[in-house]
Amino acid sequence: NAGVTQTPKFQVLKTGQSMTLQCAQDMNHEYMSWYRQDPGMGLRLIHYSVGAGITDQGEVPNGYNVSRSTTEDFPLRLLSAAPSQTSVYFCASSYSSVLEVTEAFFGQGTRLTVV
Amino acid sequence: AQSVSQHNHHVILSEAASLELGCNYSYGGTVNLFWYVQYPGQHLQLLLKYFSGDPLVKGIKGFEAEFIKSKFSFNLRKPSVQWSDTAEYFCAVNTGTASKLTFGTGTRLQVTL
Numbered sequence: 001n002a003g004v005t006q007t008p009k010f011q012v013l014k015t016g017q018s019m020t021l022q023c024a025q026d027m028n029h030e031y032m033s034w035y036r037q038d039p040g041m042g043l044r045l046i047h048y049s050v051g052a053g054i055t056d057q058g059e060v061p062n063g064y065n066v067s068r069s070t071t072e073d074f075p076l077r078l079l080s081a082a083p084s085q086t087s088v089y090f091c092a093s094s095y096s097s098v099l100e101v102t103e104a105f106f107g108q109g110t111r112l113t114v115v
Numbered sequence: 116a117q118s119v120s121q122h123n124h125h126v127i128l129s130e131a132a133s134l135e136l137g138c139n140y141s142y143g144g145t146v147n148l149f150w151y152v153q154y155p156g157q158h159l160q161l162l163l164k165y166f167s168g169d170p171l172v173k174g175i176k177g178f179e180a181e182f183i184k185s186k187f188s189f190n191l192r193k194p195s196v197q198w199s200d201t202a203e204y205f206c207a208v209n210t211g212t213a214s215k216l217t218f219g220t221g222t223r224l225q226v227t228l
Contacts, residue, residue, distance in 0.1 A: 040220055044218070103149065104161075
């Protein structure tokens with residue numbers, strides 16, 4: 001199993017450009033999430049999904065869109081990049097269980113710089 | 116909404132010293148608690164988790180954490196740190212679905228030889 005795979009690893013965008021950060025998992029997890037990590041602020045939830053076709057907003061959703069057409073993929077779209085979106089982005093997935101607390105598995109991250 | 120506080124932002128220890136990192140959360144109901152570690156340039160990895168039962172949980176690499184409900188705390192401990200423990204440590208909570216974690220701001224641990 002590859003786990004959670006994010007592409008690209010690094011990206012530089014110009015202000016106003018759009019792009020999609022890709023996230024794929026091969027563990028058949030229902031839950032997937034996107035976080036951004038900024039110095040001194042920990043990780044903050046952008047959007048999450050509890051299954052194919054179901055998404056919802058997290059703490060910092062503005063400027064980002066998501067969709068979940070398959071269980072495996074959960075892309076994050078930046079509509080019009082701004083310097084404030086310079087960050088490291090992590091995708092995570094987890095399975096649901098009524099018997100135990102499930103952990104989130106994280107991808108390697110995408111370091112995005114908006115100039 | 117729940118929040119998580121990590122009071123130690125940067126900790127410097129010598130090898131073999133004992134470690135305790137503080138984590139407090141604000142939520143009155145049932146919570147699931149986690150400690151994640153991020154080694155330089157890498158993704159987050161789970162150290163340990165708690166949701167019920169014995170409040171003292173043991174994780175990987177000799178780490179343990181104690182849940183004290185009355186203090187809303189979930190402090191991370193290790194009796195003797197190693198240079199390889201140099202990393203950033205994040206406390207996190209969720210109150211339901213595993214897809215929604217609330218993280219603390221992280222503690223950067225530097226272990227010197």
